[in-house]
Amino acid sequence: MKKLLVLCLFIFGLFFALSNFQGLATQGTFDSIVLDFKESVPETEIAAEIEAIAKQYNVSPRLNSEFSRSDNLYIVKGDKNLLKNLKKSGLAKETEYIEPNYLYRALEVPNDPNYNQQWNLRSVNIEQAWDDTKGSGITVAVIDTGISQVPDLKQTEFVKGYDFVNDKVDAIDDNGHGTHVAGTVAQSTNNGYGVAGIAYEANLMPLKVLSAEGSGTISDIAEAIKFAADNKADVINMSLGGGGESQLMQEAINYANQKGVVVIAAAGNSNENSASYPARYPNVIGVSAIDATGEKAFYSNFGAGVDISAPGGSTKDNKTGGILQETIDYQTGQPIFDYYQGTSMASPHVAGVAALVKASGVNEPQEVLQVLKQSARKVQEDPLNHFGAGHLDAAAAVKLALKGQISFRDFFRWLRDNGYLNLRFWIDGGAVALLPKVLMVIGSYLLAWFLRNYFPFAWSWSLTGGLVAGSSGLFFLRGIYIFDLPQWPFRVAGSSIPELGNIVQGSSVLNPLFASVLIPGVLVVLLLGHPTWKWFAIGSALGVASCLAVSAVLSPAVWGLGDGTWARLFLIANALLCYGIARLAAKPSEQIA
């Protein structure tokens, strides 16, 4: 039953990926249209056409730039409808092409109107990180004064929390501190209102342990840590500190750590040498504060217990030197945007980035800490350990977290970076023949992904190598022709295992010996005992499965079997066999025994 489910999921996934894939190529926004007149059309005629368009559609076409005159490249403001009308009109004959002038956006800049005042988010390099993840699926517990759902938290997801001060489920803020801290972690972003937060697609878990006055007992805080760990929080932020060493607290922190929760705490605001509790406990990431110039903030603790630094700001000289989020007014309880300062503000920056790192696939608290430290921007002269590993860098952290892990995102980025997602490439490049190749690679990735849901394994280069070798080869190499060199080595490198039997001759009819379960079967048998190369064999089996399945649908020509039903049946049967042996080989050995 499970197997059937996996298979159905695979087929569904393949088609889903295909529909998405094509969508990616055609998506994109534009507010103008490019007209490229043929060079053979005389200038006077172009001028007349331009005038006609201007009159008919009430627009004013213009040359793209002063360099466009020789190419006759004109730009017209307009939308989809105008594009359709222009393409239908007689103009099409006189132009080389009429196409949307797609807008390119380098980075994700949110539309929140006061984002420009958040120097702190630019300081941690957040925009590039958002290109990869916004923290979706991760839960951040905010152990603080509670969280009030102010307007700029309306689109942020919440999970059940608890108020340990008043012993009730609803952990509403009556101070303002917790709501501000929560805003830094996950303020609703790209909602056209207020300001932005770091991991704005993450869930918030409000845990109130500090009273309206701003203090709370260690016993409540320890309970809140356990609550968070038991209720599937991924990250805990504690913008609080003080008191003495406590066995109870240390145990709660160790408990959370064992459950895989990353615990982050503020270093303290007394400008002292060494962080306060809980930041100084083992298994807690202690965060010192920097101001807008990147210097240690005047109040921040430093020295022992500081693992990393992040923006905490300073409102001493100027309010705008603080951290801006939406919170509540302490007196009235009404929502306000306010600048706060403190290591309390620095800590949620790290919590937000830890959420992004976890969302990128790094789960163990020690590994998350390693990623945060390694990716931090080092500070050369730091004899007093003001900054720990350095300044927090969200983009570098996410990049490092994704390194070595092959995700669909990487794959699509690879396609995009190599130009495969550009519409022009497909139309003008004569590259339509590459489409089946891309399908084969996507299919093999999907297969591996589904298999991983049943037998968790880590992505490795050997597996990826197998996937590519089995499904498509380095297919872009096939388009390379170099003077006076034979082309067949490129064809071979650019071919998958099933195609090796026919590619040297340059035929497109598959050789049934190669396009079958035979080679992956032999590879699995030979390599099963080797811990690394075993994954190459599994990858190649999955890749071949995908290659054969796509061939069965798109070009089922097999030598000796024709290109009809028999060839299709042969290819599908072998694809299933390949998937079957990959599944068997991926099974942990104790399950086989």
Added chain:
Amino acid sequence: MSKTVTGTIERQGFGPGTWALASDDGQTYELKNAPAELRQAGVKATVTGEIRDDVMSLAMIGPVLEVRSFELN
């Protein structure tokens, strides 16, 4: 742990603001349960209270001094 501290009342800008007592010997205490008379920046006072080692706060500016009695100087 009971303690008597003499110093100046300060409003420190952490969170929405915290009442602190900057002692004459340089240590800053966070005041807990400060009555209205002590909630005035610049006031000189001698405060007797308890150092709460079992309490953490959002201000993190120093030991938490829970006010029992005080004298304005």
